[in-house]
Amino acid sequence: MISAAGVPNATALQTKHLVIGVEDIAYYPYFDYTRNEASLSKAILDRFAADQGYTISYVALPIKQFSKWLYENDIDFKYPDNKRWHPATKDHKAESFSDAIFYLRAGTVVLLQDKDRPKAFFKSLGMISGFDPTLWKAEIASGEVNILDDSSTKVLIKHLVNGLVDGVDIDIAVAKYYLESLGIKQQLAYSNTLPQEIYSHQLSTIKYPKIIQQFNQWLAQNKAFLEASLHKFHIPIEQPVLQASE
Template identity: 30%
Template sequence: MTGAAAADVAPLKSYTIGVEDLQYYPLHTTSNGNAFGGFAREVLDMFAKEKGYAFRYVALPVNRLYVAFLNERTLDFKYPDNPKWREDLRGAARIRYSATLVTSEEGAMVLPQNKGRALRQIKSLGTVLGFTPWPYLPAIDSKAIALSTSSGFEGLLRHALANHLDAVYINVDVANYLLAEELKTPGGLVFDPGLPHARSDFSLSTLRHVEVLTEFDAFLRRERPQLQALKLKYGIEERGGP
């Protein structure tokens, strides 16, 4: 390409997206030197390619991600996000959210022989630092359940497999993937729908690029059949209501 021709090519608009430094496959994950992957990466890359944008993914621990996005404001976008998460940190920040990219079914993974126990029999619960197990907050606040946190889910699942935790609060698809592929114990823990569980919508958020979210929402509507095919590809199950 000649110098004149190169000058005619507009540079890509570049944006940073802060993502969780967490193994949460198939929904999203970081691995191999914090490379971002999974369902969300493929969707965001499809959108960026269509619009001629360049996305740089910045992986940070969950709590650190909030600081970079809300306080330091060094990130253009955050994914995943939800207006109900960490309201204590958001304050009066004017955060805008996209339409839902994927809905996460989150609940208690327990030993198969313990499935069907009453909530009052759950004395210990594990989840990742920075996550909020909403359905269990009353029991946690009243000290009826002891909450254990970790930087990742694999260790928590190991503790539950060893019966050192009564339950792990996690996305069901993520738990099943980790149990089968990483811990080599498929079915070692099972989802108990009789215990409190919730559905959480995952969106892209921003403090200053509302016009990009408008474009992203249009993309999500237009590409709905392709997004559904991607969910099937990644084994993301569409479950019923709460």
């Protein structure tokens, strides 16, 4: 059975339960599947499932094995994902990616008083273990910048406040949430002098490209809900820039 929009519905796809592989880290308010708590991504995916007659289970997987999830784990989908995080391999081309669910800003979060510091000021950066230091590869290779990584977002924010790192490569909404959870009165901002990029979170699959089509249709029809969800979780609404990678 096909919907009026030409997208298969859940009954036609013969798939009722979706297993989604997710990162085993706390990156709230975007996601934190280490505990059963509402988050932006869970609100969106759960709403899609409810609207289309699916049920969902989330399987937290090691971020350092991220590129292998869809090939070595018994999951149907991967979230978050993004085409630009993968090399252009034959296997990668077999994956189907959804449209952008929402956009985020990749930048370096610093103490407010350091937001205009020149690039030469930054000698040590905090980063979540397993994340790719896309904006700093040349400086790391030359030894100009050292990376202090940790699996705990909260620990990285502590390091920033205590001066153990000069900045943390993290989303500002995430940084502010964990700062508040620590009860620390401090102001944070993106560095004005360091590179920033706009990118998106996408859903990916090998098994069910038709459900990706269905999800894309749902995204297009639920823009008001998506925007309201960003507001609910106090996340800035970012817009894609011309020729930006998804």
